[in-house]
Amino acid sequence: MSENKGIIVYSEKHDLLLEILGKGREIADKLQKELAAVLIGYGVQGKANELIKHGADKVFLIDNHALTSFQIEPYLNVLHSLATKYKPETVLIGSTRNGKPLAARLATRLQTGCIPDCNRLSVDEEGRLVCERITYGGTAIAKITFKTKPQIATIPPRTFEKPQPKERNGQIINFDVKIETPKTEIVETKPLEVSAVRIEDADVIVSCGRGLEKKEDIVLLEELAQILNGQVGNTRPLAEDRKWFTEWVGLSGHKVKPKLYIACGISGVIQHVAGIRDAKLIVAINKDENAPIFEVADYGVVGNLYEILPALKEALKKQLQ
Ligand SMILES: Cc1cc2nc3c(=O)[nH]c(=O)nc-3n(C[C@H](O)[C@H](O)[C@H](O)COP(=O)(O)OP(=O)(O)OC[C@H]3O[C@@H](n4cnc5c(N)ncnc54)[C@H](O)[C@@H]3O)c2cc1C
Numbered sequence: 001m002s003e004n005k006g007i008i009v010y011s012e013k014h015d016l017l018l019e020i021l022g023k024g025r026e027i028a029d030k031l032q033k034e035l036a037a038v039l040i041g042y043g044v045q046g047k048a049n050e051l052i053k054h055g056a057d058k059v060f061l062i063d064n065h066a067l068t069s070f071q072i073e074p075y076l077n078v079l080h081s082l083a084t085k086y087k088p089e090t091v092l093i094g095s096t097r098n099g100k101p102l103a104a105r106l107a108t109r110l111q112t113g114c115i116p117d118c119n120r121l122s123v124d125e126e127g128r129l130v131c132e133r134i135t136y137g138g139t140a141i142a143k144i145t146f147k148t149k150p151q152i153a154t155i156p157p158r159t160f161e162k163p164q165p166k167e168r169n170g171q172i173i174n175f176d177v178k179i180e181t182p183k184t185e186i187v188e189t190k191p192l193e194v195s196a197v198r199i200e201d202a203d204v205i206v207s208c209g210r211g212l213e214k215k216e217d218i219v220l221l222e223e224l225a226q227i228l229n230g231q232v233g234n235t236r237p238l239a240e241d242r243k244w245f246t247e248w249v250g251l252s253g254h255k256v257k258p259k260l261y262i263a264c265g266i267s268g269v270i271q272h273v274a275g276i277r278d279a280k281l282i283v284a285i286n287k288d289e290n291a292p293i294f295e296v297a298d299y300g301v302v303g304n305l306y307e308i309l310p311a312l313k314e315a316l317k318k319q320l321q
Helices: 014-031 045-053 072-086 099-109 215-227 236-240 305-320
Strands: 007-010 035-041 058-063 090-094 120-123 129-135 140-144 151-155 171-174 204-208 231-234 260-264 281-286 299-302
Touching: 007 014, 007 072, 014 035, 014 045, 014 090, 014 120, 014 151, 035 045, 035 072, 045 058, 045 171, 058 072, 072 099, 090 099, 099 151, 129 151, 204 215, 215 231, 215 305, 231 236, 260 305, 281 305
Parallel strands: 007 035, 007 090, 035 058, 058 171, 090 151, 204 231, 204 260, 260 281, 281 299
Antiparallel strands: 120 129, 129 140
């Protein structure tokens, strides 16, 4: 990679890394530049070829026992050394709980800018990266370019499609970097008790809002979700105020991209809608015909969810028999 050239992509989440590689390939082709993926961890060498098949021209491999699990200091040192040596023009990092602070700290070290949570990426006539992200509480989309390089942006999961793997040639480079002993030590890791499928990965989400009167009524949504092979979601007040859930869908919660989103007793305030705008099909059930959710819904049912949900369940059961 010559001076200030090429794109580097990294995420500690393998699927997200593949998704970003797909978009990175498109941009690299347009700019006729090189695309490199960064693979950090221990015993991860076996994944390098998959990254090449998904579009990487090069894979920088940093395989070290000290990097077994994500820790911000050593991972940041690796990316910083790589960026200092190879001088990429653009660095795309997965927007995860680990990836976001990593990108921000890398930008600080490299004295450049960082644009978080980009939903769209393109390139302008001058070859600069153009990032689009939702802003002002979900009411506007900001288009931002950089004044400095490298251009660092973070990309949320499921923003871009994972590309189809193809047989291609690529280079795997063992990147030699001094791994400092981390200042913190992971004493124990425990799996989080979560449902089998993460809500971001669900194809169908049956979601409830304050129209649901009692916690026990969640079963109405669970039954429907089960028939449709989906997950139950919810608005923020059901988690924050009523404590029925620990997470929620929306601007300050999970941004979802299901094939079908059924909003039950949800008003459709902008902060909630900002998290579902990429759903392929939105069905809303609300007893208020003027509820804003109907403005974004593809199909709307004006009615009481306590009547509609059992009827819908029965109809679907018959249909799917
Ligand atoms: C900074 C900030 C960030 C926020 N982030 C988020 C976020 O990420 N996600 C989020 O969800 N919220 C978020 N909120 C909260 C958001 O502003 C709304 O308060 C919230 O989304 C409203 O939730 P709701 O639709 O469940 O409740 P409501 O707005 O009270 O709507 C309930 C709806 O249920 C309908 N209804 C009532 N009974 C029935 C029935 N029997 N059958 C059918 N319909 C019925 C009513 O007509 C009404 O439309 C945020 C707020 C702030 C200030």
